[in-house]
Amino acid sequence: MDHHDVPEWDRDAWNLNPDSVALALAALAPPTMGLVMREAFYGTRRFDDFLRRTGMSPAALSSRLRELVTQELLVKVPYKEPGARERAEYRLTEKGRDLMFTLIAMIGWADRWLTGGRPTVTLRHQGCGALVGTILRCSKGHDIEAARDVVAEPGPGARPVER
Amino acid sequence: MDHHDVPEWDRDAWNLNPDSVALALAALAPPTMGLVMREAFYGTRRFDDFLRRTGMSPAALSSRLRELVTQELLVKVPYKEPGARERAEYRLTEKGRDLMFTLIAMIGWADRWLTGGRPTVTLRHQGCGALVGTILRCSKGHDIEAARDVVAEPGPGARPVER
C-alpha cells in the first residue's frame, strides 16, 4: 500500500538484538525508573523528596537510585547543610541530562495523543520563553516533518545472521 | 551549584501524576512493547514475522499486539494473498507512527552512550540520504543545543495540591 512502510533490505538477514531501542528501553525499565528520572529533571535531588513526589515505596526507590548510579545517569554527591550532618544527594550526569531529549519527545507525543491538550508540564526555552518541542533534522540541514520521510537501514553494529 | 537544575516553582504545590512522561512510558511498557513497535517501524506486519524477529513467545506477542490495537498504535487489517485464505496484519496508525520521534530520540541517546559508535540501525532522510537525528527547537525558531536551556513548569493539566 505505502512503500515507505516496507524496507528495501532483508530484515531477516540481520540480527539487530540488542538494538538501540531495546537498550534505551531497558535503561528506562522498570516503569518507576521513568518517574525517578522525571523528578530528577524537575530538579529533585534528595531521597525523601523523590519518595514523596513519585509516591513509590522506599524499597523501590532505593533500588532504582542504586541502578541509576550504576548506569551513570545519576551521581551520588555528598552535601552538608549548616548544623546538619553530611548527607548524599543524587544529581544528573551528562549522560542522564542527555536523556532529556528522549523525555521531551515522549512528552510531545503524550500531549498530542493522550492528555487531550492539557499537558501537566510546559517546556520553555530558557531566556526566550517560547515553547519547546522536538523536530527531526538531517545532517544536510533539512527539517523533516513526517516520520515517513525517515528510512531505517542496518547500521555498523548490525550483525549478519549466519547460516 | 547550577541554578538550571532547580525549578523556580514549588514542585510540592503541584500534583503531576499521571504526567506525560509516565503516560508515555506506560504506553511503552512492558519492555517487549518496544520490541514490537521497533519491528513495526522496520516494516514488519505479520504475526510470525514479529515472532521470529523479536524472539518473544507467541503468548507474549499476542497480548502485546492486542494491547497495541487497543491503544490504537496498530490497526488489524485483513489481507488476502492469491490462493491463501484471508489473514490479518498489523499496521501502524498515525498515532503509532508519531511515536517514531520518540524512538528516534531513544536511538540517538543509545548511540551516543551505549553502543560505542556502532549503532544497529542507521536512519536516513528519504531521498536526500543524509543521517537523521532529533533536535530541540522553540516556537520562535531557535535551535536548542543543550538540555539545560530548557525549563519545565506546571502546565494546564497540572492540579494544585489541595490542603
Place this chain on the structure above:
DNA sequence: AACCTGACTTCAGATCATTGAAGTCAGATG
C-alpha cells in the same frame, strides 16, 4: 541520655511478565 531527622534496609505477600511446550482452528492444496 533521649530524641529527631534523613536516608535508608529487610521482609512477607501480592501481582505481573515471560517462557516453553502443547494444542486449536480455519481455509487452502494434494
Place this chain on the structure above:
DNA sequence: CATCTGACTTCAATGATCTGAAGTCAGGTT
C-alpha cells in the same frame, strides 16, 4: 479427506517488581 500453514490460545512454572509495615543507623539537638 488428510495435511499444511499462519495465527493464534492455554497452561504451569519461574522470575521480576511493587507495596506496606517495620526496623536500622549516624550524627545533631535539647
